[in-house]
Amino acid sequence: MALSLVDKLVVAISSRALFDFEEENRVYEEGNLHAYEALQRDRLTVPAKPGVAFPLIRKLLALNAGDHRVEVVILSRSDPISGLRAFHSCREYGLTIERGVFTRGRAPFGYLKPLNASLFLSANQQDVRDALAAGFPAARVLPESAKMASTYPDEIRIAFDGDAVLFSDEAERVFQKDGLRAFVGHEIHNKDLPLADGPLKPLLEALHRLQKLADQAAPMHIRTALVTARSAPAHERAIRTLMAWNIEIDEAMFLGGLDKSAFLREFEPDFFFDDQIGHCESARVVTATGHVLSGIVNAS
Template sequence: RPCAFISAFVHTLQALMSVNARLRQLYPDSEELFDIVLMTNNHAQVGVRLINSINHYDLTIERFCMTGGQSPIGYLKAYLTNLYLSKDGEKVMEAIEEGIAAATMFASGDVENKLSDTQLKVAFDGDAVLFSDESEIIVKQHGLDTFFEHEKEFENKPLAQGPLKCFLEALGKLQRKFYAKNERMTCPICTYLVTSRSAASSGARVLKTLRSWGLEIDEALFLAGAPKGPLLQKIRPHIFFDDQMFHIEGAKELGTIAAHVPYGIGQKYHKEKLSEQPAKDTK
């Protein structure tokens, strides 16, 4: 029987393989590809089952890390990890605290969206995911009106980076390899910003921040507080990253594979730390 984790996310893995195949066609001698490492704290005896699962779905995953009961987090930096995904929230938290981009994976609910096997679609929330949680702190402490004033005042000051900025950078680096071959319109990687921010009152700072980083996003959706699930159902991303569990749940209910990023003021552990600090000046 195939491994349940691999079964749940097989379309995402197939899309990664498809991008790699396209890159090899364009750059036969390049090693700049998606490099997937399957990590588990199980013992090596489970390796046969993992290999059978990978072969069942015709996937190309060459590297395993089976730690025999020990946490695999210590190996992440050695693997130069750009993104760590797990169903174990504690391990994800441990990775985040080590400065590694990480998220807890949740399979989609009863609704199942048809996903592309040839184009990788990745959707990101903004605050506390691509960007720091500095703006969310202002919302929580001082309310929306102060937040809107703050974002207008600091529109030209880039936001600090969040935990998944480095993963967007890695995706952008691969996208540019396709652009260099005049394949911008047929690039097999597509990125989305799906944020609760309003475009008119707080969207400019986000877009200017991305520009200051030298990063592009293919599509930006400013929802002004509207539910994200229906838009994600239309986009059909292979994975959607958000720091708020209610957005994760809303995405799951409508068939989107979602990944929770345990970072920022929205997380219990961070609230406890924040309560010990003086309130930040909003000016």
């Protein structure tokens, strides 16, 4: 019987999101593919430094201490030989990653479906757009994001923006078109109507299932937070939507336009997802950040 990833939380991640390949990527972006591949060949046995998403991936893999519930797959535009270096680096850091797809410059997002991916993290903006358009939770990692030394080694902490991330951009469209007063009125009028699914709802669902499966003795636990520019009374529709989904979050921050970075510094997430590049730029100074290129504010 063939193996299946259907019952797993599957994270597909580019080699550049997992490891610090920024120097090599600069050579690649100069258009000299052969120089890039030669550089990677020369460094095959040199472990790459941890990248933006490395701390998150290491913690997610720690959930497999009991049952195998998380699968991480490297999904990369790199060539297969460069993939050798990625796998060598995984072994050096003790990351149990066994699967990888390397497409040598071609868009890799098509492989998300057979992988049954719950999340795709990549530094390539177009690959993330394509993945989101195909219905997969995805975010563009900001390679220059901070990698904090977490004071919560036994917790996976993930923070999400609300509109256009966990929820659809329905309310954001009202705000962008008619302003704050119209947005608030719209949300009060529709407070009992759950918002439609946003692109990262499947990821939150998967994390919630893992939370319910974990016992008190587990070596790693999950803690989630909603960090949104909404404020009362527009907060109510967000909470009622989560209730309708039967999903519990651990913390909710309704900031009414306050800068999110100070609050993220206190929560100390291993990763933060937001659809607005301005919020991402502020957050990346504090923690690893992913730009969810969805909704009206990211319309191309």
